[in-house]
Amino acid sequence: MATAAMSIKRRPSALAALILLSCVLVLAILVSTSVGAVHVSLAEVLRTLLHPKEATESGVIVFSLRLPRVLAAALAGAGLAATGVLFQGLFRNPLADPFVLGASGGAALGGAMAVFLFPTVSFFGVGASALLAFAGALLTMVVVWTLAGSRSRSTIENMLLAGFAVGTMLNAGTSAFELRQEATNPGARILASWLYGQIGIPPWIQLAVAMTLMVAGIAVAMPLARSLNTLALGEEYAAQLGVKVGRVRAEVLIIGSLLTALAVSLGGLIGFVGLLVPHFLRIVLGPDHFRLLPVAAVGGAAFLVIADTVARTLIAPTELPVGILTAFIGGPAFLYLLNRRKGAA
């Protein structure tokens, strides 16, 4: 992999980090699948996975309940962390998380509109809700970028305030849709779980489509990640070095919105994953976005699987939405980062 050639002295290899975190991810998926109201031992999980045809009771639990949810958590975590790396590079700011910027809120509102207006439209697991979620995230990011990202106005305050205002408005919109739904309507339950950041149990087809789009999105973003390193010198400097700044910005916003929409349609509003995971990996690997992006995706997946397992078992039998847990971990981390940056500035 080309990342090996990019390695800088005294910084660990990104490839090694990728392999290590992949192992953690696989282990976390297996453990998370075995944990729950009905305990399925690790050996049983493995046996079920290796012989999917055998219809056992644990097979039903694993394949229809546990595994889809665990994989949904993994994909949502990967999408949010990768988006965090991309948006932080674009805004040149480590606080640029898809939740903080309002992209998640835009995706949720778009998805909510679809659940309300076209509840039955769906092809191959890609419902109208996924498409409108993407549109909502993209529209939000264009607005937030226009308010806070352009060179003349790019300050932390502007970025946070724009994200806060837009995000609050969007979340209120989603809440309004939730109220309009009959409480017994499945749409209302979907919306409520989105607002709390509750990982759902998606159909396998949706998982497959989300996984394909996510891998493709991150692959397309890899050359962009290199351009983000140049953009760290500033837009004008990057332009002087031959980077097509407008095009890179558009592509980053589109791919980031796509990844955010995929994550939101799987788990709703889960905050700070896109902030925590890139931040800690940046401490270990350095700020090179090209090295960071794939590692953050795998790391984000492992992080959210573990966090969701904890959320589900912490106060069992009640399941805590993982969004609440990440808010409790991420909020203080966010404040710490904000304070440190102010001190430095």
Place this chain on the structure above:
Amino acid sequence: MSAILEAQRIDFAYGSRTVFERMSFSVEPGSMTAVLGANGMGKTTLLNMVAGLLRPSNGRVLVDGRSVLDWPRRELSRFVALVPQHLEVPFSFQVEEIVSQGRVPYAGRFGGLSPEDRRQVEEAMRAVDVLRLRDRVYSELSGGEKQRVKIAIAVAQQPKLMLLDEPTQHLDIGRQVEIVRLLRSLNEQGITILAAIHDLAIVKENFRKSILLLDKACVMGTTVEVMRPELIEQAFAIPQSELPAFDDMAFTTPESSRLQRDCRRKRPRSKTSK
């Protein structure tokens, strides 16, 4: 000798504020030319225009005989390097990672660095004497060190023409001398230098040619010719009597009649060298 850089009757304005009006000048290859002028006269604008970041509303900027706007962007980035006045970098990027960005105009489709690119980055860091800083975090460097790293990025671009915006500003006298010595050595290696500089003493000592920006126009010639008290007085709005430490300068020169007094006037290239 044909000019490496030529501005032909360029107009430029920020909104309603006219900066240049039918301004012309030229820079010879291999020369070391200073851009002088009061704040707001357009020194940075001029450099940005040559680097292709701003376009004149009228007129042309020719680099190596070709209009800047006709150059493919990446090719221009290999020919002209601009060292901006300020460079602040977020995150803890190290010096080597920063200098590597100078190779972006040479990168392949997927942007990776070739062994040749790595060699050039190392050469650039050695030439500018920041090799020992390669693992240091850029944002933690001193002003003088940052200035050298910025120049190293430009050296890594392997340009024929290097533009520098106030490279000695905010540096102590020792670091200023070091930077100027560095520019001279780069110039001796064949890089044409065009630098906006405030310190007239530095210009007088080191730059043989100067372009003095006056209101919307310019005066160009050898530094000695350009630094005549009446021109300096006009350009910086300061009475001659209050000019510091210029007594030793040869202000009057028989050549001064040949000075290209107003760049707006279209004239054949004047022979300004002695």
